[in-house]
Amino acid sequence: MRFSQVDVFSSEPLRGNPVAVVHDAAGVTDEQMAAFARWTNLSETTFLLPPTTPDADYRLRIWTPGGELPFAGHPTLGSAHAWLGAGGVPAAGAEDVVVQECGAGLVRLRRQDGRLSFLAPPLVRSGPVDDADLRAIARALGIDRADIVDSAWVDNGPGWVGVLLADADAVLALQPDWAAFGGLDIGVVGPHAAGGPADVEVRAFCPGLGITEDPVTGSLNAGLGQWLAGDRLPSSYVAAQGTALQRSGRVHVSLVGPRGTGEVWVGGDTRTTVSGTVDL
Incomplete structure (x- = not known):
């Protein structure tokens, strides 16, 4: 089977978040998918399959070393990049619009100014966080x-809860106690000062998924955008992520339309870093 490894959310080589993509994976069993995801030991490994609905261009299954996810952002962008690079042609006939089917439903992607972005899926859990959880x-x-400073549930499938700190320095100074997570998947955001490397700094902690800290996270940034864009943050902003892991992720978040009812788009650069075949 054809295999691609795509670096997502960085214009610099080897500074984003890689996703392993297996093409034409219709014959791969769940057990093989899980085993390969554990073997790659990346944040996510994906498998491209024929869609089950005429409204989608392909179906995607997304696995972490700890199990399967209904949706994740950087695998969505990286897999769309790999599918297009392998000759995929969108059924809608529009070169710059791709529709992905996954566990969270249909996810729309677009290419604009050479960069792929996805439409943030609806949150499955939102609203305030109670005192015990805080x-x-x-x-x-x-x-x-x-x-x-503030908090909210921003769960679009992986289970994210969002936490706002005073500034980017506070985010970068965090030293989590992994034994205290108790199944929580926590995303943290804090603003950079004017003239900083980006508008905000983000970190994603998800030990329950088999990953302690994720380098750059599309699903989390989608949830944070739905919570903060157009309110505590501008309608369009750039998030830096991965700094603490010596990465240079840049996530472009845009709210199109009114807060609460508008669309949140999440985009970043993508590049194939490894290509070949895999024998499962």
Whole structure:
């Protein structure tokens, strides 16, 4: 089977988040998918399959070393890049619009100014975080409860809860207590000062998925955009992520339309870094 490994969310080689993509995976079993995801040991490994609906161009299954996800952002962008690079032609006839089928439903992608972006799927859980969870989140992050400026559930499938800190320095200084997570998947965001490398700094902690810290995370940034864009953050902004892991991720988030009812688009650069075949 054809295989691609795509670096996502960085214009610099080897500085984003890689996703392993297996093409033409219709004959691959669940057990083989899970085993290959554990073997690659990347944040996500994906498998391209024929769609089950005429409304989609392909179906995508997304696996972490710990199990399958209904949706994830950087695998969505990287897999679309790989599918197009292998000669995929969108059924709608529009070169710059791709429709992906996955566990979360249909996800629309577009190419604009040479960069792929996806439409943030609806949140499956949103709203305020209760005090007991906030105390647990603070313990897991190794900070005081008072250091949390704001918080919200921003779950579009992986289980994210979003936490806003005072600034980017506070985000980069975090030293999580992994034993205290108790199944939480925590995304943290803080603003950079004017003239900084990006508008905000983001970190994603998800030990329950078999990953302690994810380098650059599309699903989290989609949820954070739905929560913060056009309110505490501008309608369009750039998030830096991966700095603490010596990566240079840049996630482009745009709210199109009114807050609450508009569309949030999440985009980034993609490039194939490894290509060949895989024998499962």
